Amino acid sequence: MIGVLPQVVVNGILFGTMYGIAAVGLSLIFGTMRLIFLAQGTMIVLFAYLCFWFFTLLGLDPYLSLVLVVPIAALIGMGFYYGIFKEAAALEDKNVSLLLAVGIMYLVENLMLVLWTPNPRSVVTEYTGLVFRPFGIPITFTRLMALVLAVISAGAVFLFLKKTLIGTAVRAASEDMTSTTLMGINPNWVNAVAFTIGIILAAVAGVAMSTVYSFDPNYGFVFAIKALIALTLGGIGNVYGALLGGLLLGVIESSAAFYIPGGWTEAVSYGVFLLVLIFRPYGLFGGSIKKA
Amino acid sequence: MQQIKNYVTADKRYIKVIIGLVLVIALAVLPFFIQDVERSYFIYFLFLVFVYITVAQSWNLVAGYAGQISLGTHAFFGLGAYTTAIVWLHDLTKTGYYFDPVLMLLSGLVPVVLAIIIGIPLLSRLRGDSFAFGTLGVGFILTVVFVKLRTVTGGADGLHIPSLVYSSKLPYYYTGLVLALFSIGTVYFITRSRIGLALRAIREDETSAASHGVPILYYKVFAFAAAAFLAGLGGSLYAIYLFHINPDSVMNLNWLFYPILMCVLGGNGTILGPVIGAVFATALFSFGNIYFARMHPVFSGLLIILVMKFMPGGLVGLKDKIFTRR
Numbered sequence: 251m252i253g254v255l256p257q258v259v260v261n262g263i264l265f266g267t268m269y270g271i272a273a274v275g276l277s278l279i280f281g282t283m284r285l286i287f288l289a290q291g292t293m294i295v296l297f298a299y300l301c302f303w304f305f306t307l308l309g310l311d312p313y314l315s316l317v318l319v320v321p322i323a324a325l326i327g328m329g330f331y332y333g334i335f336k337e338a339a340a341l342e343d344k345n346v347s348l349l350l351a352v353g354i355m356y357l358v359e360n361l362m363l364v365l366w367t368p369n370p371r372s373v374v375t376e377y378t379g380l381v382f383r384p385f386g387i388p389i390t391f392t393r394l395m396a397l398v399l400a401v402i403s404a405g406a407v408f409l410f411l412k413k414t415l416i417g418t419a420v421r422a423a424s425e426d427m428t429s430t431t432l433m434g435i436n437p438n439w440v441n442a443v444a445f446t447i448g449i450i451l452a453a454v455a456g457v458a459m460s461t462v463y464s465f466d467p468n469y470g471f472v473f474a475i476k477a478l479i480a481l482t483l484g485g486i487g488n489v490y491g492a493l494l495g496g497l498l499l500g501v502i503e504s505s506a507a508f509y510i511p512g513g514w515t516e517a518v519s520y521g522v523f524l525l526v527l528i529f530r531p532y533g534l535f536g537g538s539i540k541k542a
Numbered sequence: 543m544q545q546i547k548n549y550v551t552a553d554k555r556y557i558k559v560i561i562g563l564v565l566v567i568a569l570a571v572l573p574f575f576i577q578d579v580e581r582s583y584f585i586y587f588l589f590l591v592f593v594y595i596t597v598a599q600s601w602n603l604v605a606g607y608a609g610q611i612s613l614g615t616h617a618f619f620g621l622g623a624y625t626t627a628i629v630w631l632h633d634l635t636k637t638g639y640y641f642d643p644v645l646m647l648l649s650g651l652v653p654v655v656l657a658i659i660i661g662i663p664l665l666s667r668l669r670g671d672s673f674a675f676g677t678l679g680v681g682f683i684l685t686v687v688f689v690k691l692r693t694v695t696g697g698a699d700g701l702h703i704p705s706l707v708y709s710s711k712l713p714y715y716y717t718g719l720v721l722a723l724f725s726i727g728t729v730y731f732i733t734r735s736r737i738g739l740a741l742r743a744i745r746e747d748e749t750s751a752a753s754h755g756v757p758i759l760y761y762k763v764f765a766f767a768a769a770a771f772l773a774g775l776g777g778s779l780y781a782i783y784l785f786h787i788n789p790d791s792v793m794n795l796n797w798l799f800y801p802i803l804m805c806v807l808g809g810n811g812t813i814l815g816p817v818i819g820a821v822f823a824t825a826l827f828s829f830g831n832i833y834f835a836r837m838h839p840v841f842s843g844l845l846i847i848l849v850m851k852f853m854p855g856g857l858v859g860l861k862d863k864i865f866t867r868r
Contacts, residue, residue, distance in 0.1 A: 286671055334847060338854065344671075345611060346854045349806055350847055352799055357843030364836055471795065475682070478675060486671070517686040520679045527676045528667050 257387050258508050259501055264393040266500020267400035268294075268462075271455040272477035273484065273492035274404055275448035280486060281424030282444040283339050285347040289355035290452055291474030296358055297323060297456025298465050299366055305373045305460075312373050312461045313395065316454070323453035327446030330354070332438075339441050355471065362467035372464035396458035403454045404493050407447060411489065420444050479523040485533020494535060569719055573712055580711050583828075589711070589783070591824045592718030593776050598801040598808075598816035599725035600772035605802075606811035607733050608765040609745030610665065614677030616797035617684045618653035618770040622777025623784075623792040625649040627701040628694060640707040641717055641782065649778035650771040656680075657770035661763040669748070685793045700788025703781065714783055721779055722817075725772045730813050732768065741765055745811075803842075807849050809858025818857050 272290055279287045297319055304315040331339075334354070338346040380391035411417040416439075423430045423440040431437050459465060480499045484491025499519060506518040526534065569588070573579050597619055604612045626649045629635055637644045664676045688695045695701065732738050740761045743751040752758050781787050800823065801816075808819025826845060830838030849856075 286675070334851060338850065341854065343854070345605075345806070345810075346850050348611075348674075349802065350850045352802075353843050353846030353850060355843070356799075356846060357840055360837075360839035360843060364840065475678070482672075482675065513690050514686065517683050517690075520682045520686070524676055524679045524683070527672055527679070528663055531668065531672055 254508070256385070258504050260387050260389065261393075262501030262504035263497050264389065264397055264500070265504060266480070266497040267397045268455050268459055268496070269476050269480040269499050270493040270496025271400045271403055271451050271458070272473065273480035273496045274407060274489055275451035275455075276477050276481050277484070277486070277489045277492040278407070278420070278444045278451075279448040280481070281489070282420060282427070282441050283335070283347065284344055285335075285339070285351065286478060286481075287445075287448060288348065288351045288471075288474050288478075289358065290448070290477055291472065292355045292358045292362075292467075292470030293326075293449060293452040294456040294459060294473055295465055295467060295470040296362060297453040298460035299362060299371070299456075299467075300453075301457045301460040302366075302371050302373050305375075312375065312457055313399075316457055319453045319457055320450055323450045324446050327449030328442060330449070331442040331445045335441070335445065336438060340437070355474075359467050359470055366467065368466055368468065370464040370466045371460075373460045375461070378461070390462075392461040396462055399454055399458050400493070403451055407451070407489065410447070416440070416443055476519070479519055482523055482526055483534055485535055488533055488535065491533050491535040495533065498534070566719075566723065570716075573715060582711075585711055585715055587824065587828055589714050589718045590828075591820050592715075592722040593780055593783075594801065594804060594820040594824055595722040595817055596718075596725040596776040596779075597773050597797065598804040598820050599729045600769040600776070601801045602805045602810065602812075602816045603729050603732065603772070604765045604769040606805055606815070607729075607738060607745065608741040608762060610762055610766065611670070611674040612677045612766065612769065613674045613798060614660075614680050615769075615773050615801055616793055616795060617677070617681035618657065618773035619777040619780070619797045620681075620688070620789070620793040621653045621656060621684065622649040622774030623781035623787050624688060624695060624701070624777075625652040625774070626778040626781040627703055627787050630703055631701060641713050646775060646778045649781075650774040653770040653774035653777075654767045657767040658763060661766040662759070665762045665766060666759050681793070681798070685789050688789045688793060696788070698788060698790075700786060700791070703785045703787075705785040708785070714779070717779055721775055725775075726813065726817065728768065728772065732765075733813070737761060737764065803846055805856075806854075807856055809856030812856075812858050815856055815858045822857065 272294060276287055276290055279285060279290075300319055300322065301312050301315050304310040304318060305312055310318070334350055335347060338350055341347075377391050382389045382391065382394065409417075411421055419430065419435045419440050420443060422433070423435065423437065423444075427437060430440070476499065477496070480496035481492050482495070483498050484493070484495025499522075502522055503515055503519055506515045510518060572588075573585060576582050576585065579585055597615060600618070601612065601615050604610050626645055629645055629648060635642075635644050635648065660677075660680050664673055664680075668676050689698050691697075733741070740751070740756045740758075743754070743756055744758050744761060748758055777792060780792065784791060804819035804823050805816045806819070807815075807823055808817065809815030823842075823845075827838065827842060830841050834841070
């Protein structure tokens with residue numbers, strides 16, 4: 251049993267990276283708009299399909315297709331914010347935003363069902379079967395690439411938040427939106443930037459997912475919930491915690507899948523989620539004040 | 543504001559009561575004027591509306607009036623449905639089962655027990671979003687339990703209730719009507735009582751309510767449990783209607799999001815809002831289902847977005863928007 255533990259952990263971490271990227275996106279959006287963007291998982295699946303489309307129709311390499319998918323994601327993010335969320339973001343009642351997200355989820359999910367049928371799809375390239383064996387632990391190339399993408403995009407987000415002016419504004423807005431607005435920062439612009447980055451991260455997660463797993467339109471909501479669990483583990487509003495929370499959730503899931511007889515894995519992750527919510531509502535990684 | 547409005551429109555209230563009574567009587571005698579009741583789509587449509595009103599009022603009570611956004615409606619609905627099926631199949635109460643009030647009551651009470659058990663830790667520690675996601679987690683755990691406890695719940699395939707007892711659509715229609723009226727009445731009388739006052743105080747400002755001596759946990763759990771009761775009743779009726787229940791059909795997330803959509807569409811935190819919303823949304827879904835079968839969920843998504851974008855106060859709020867000039 252001990253012999254497989256490292257592999258279970260490594261697999262968990264590799265799988266958790268995708269939860270992590272999605273959770274970082276959720277965290278950014280939550281930070282400024284105080285909205286849990288429930289459609290995040292559905293957007294991830296949408297981008298996985300886009301990647302699948304570029305791959306099958308244009309023969310574009312999935313990782314290369316990021317060059318196209320990311321700008322599309324940025325456009326969708328800006329479009330969604332200015333087209334749909336702008337008025338709702340200013341309202342005190344956050345249910346309106348939440349329901350808008352639910353509406354987007356329904357719309358996109360069912361549009362995907364019509365466009366791509368409910369059959370599971372996957373992107374199979376010549377390097378899909380490629381496996382490395384560092385220290386005797388088999389790691390597939392695509393999963394490793396998912397980790398690399400996660401680290402790069404998370405790093406980019408951290409740099410953006412720390413080093414750029416607009417990044418600072420986003421951080422300020424997630425601390426206190428009212429004061430930030432009083433300092434002359436346009437709340438819509440900050441919200442739109444955070445939202446767009448969230449969607450771009452969904453695109454990165456989508457591309458990573460399309461190469462590793464088979465996916466279908468209905469997978470999105472479950473994925474959003476997993477990202478939400480990751481977010482809770484890391485502490486809602488904490489960007490660094492979100493990534494760690496994702497990795498942790500991955501490890502929890504893969505060890506639960508290995509050590510507990512089949513099917514109860516889901517219940518374990520939701521159980522952990524509930525326990526953390528009740529006993530550590532600000533997440534496992536300390537610093538409740540440290541936001542974004 | 544509400545008080546002043548009530549005062550001004552006090553004499554109009556009788557008119558409202560009369561309109562309501564006429565509507566109920568009309569609905570009660572309607573089947574006698576429809577030629578082929580058993581095959582009438584309209585009767586089926588109204589039955590669906592009644593079930594949705596029951597579940598929507600459940601959400602309305604806990605979210606609209608108490609301000610606690612619950613995402614666990616489908617859990618209580620499903621638990622009610624499963625209670626009905628399990629009690630029936632194991633012959634536990636020795637009553638008639640088919641439209642048996644004891645069975646339906648029991649199917650309402652089991653969700654109440656769950657609501658109290660999970661409500662106390664969740665409601666005492668979690669606020670706002672966290673509470674919403676906690677209840678969502680409960681729904682997911684319950685789904686896994688239903689799938690995994692194969693000996694009791696039949697796993698993913700679910701349970702089959704003996705369908706030979708079916709004879710007519712009419713009992714469904716009338717039970718649905720009674721349930722819908724019961725849920726409207728329950729929410730009406732709760733919200734017009736001291737409890738309702740406390741719930742609204744909690745919704746507006748929890749800290750202030752607590753500091754004025756309102757036992758907030760007690761009232762929040764009460765609202766949560768009462769909502770679970772209504773959802774469980776709806777689930778029970780739907781189980782008797784389906785005869786075959788499984789996690790896919792009764793734990794479906796539509797039973798969570800549609801009632802929310804209906805409340806918000808009609809006007810959350812009002813008595814009539816969920817009713818109007820249920821009629822409107824069910825009508826739209828039915829039309830969508832008939833005329834563009836595969837595309838219709840796309841339109842319901844679009845509808846949610848459009849409604850939330852252009853009239854976040856719902857259809858009931860639309861009236862105020864039109865009559866109060868800015």
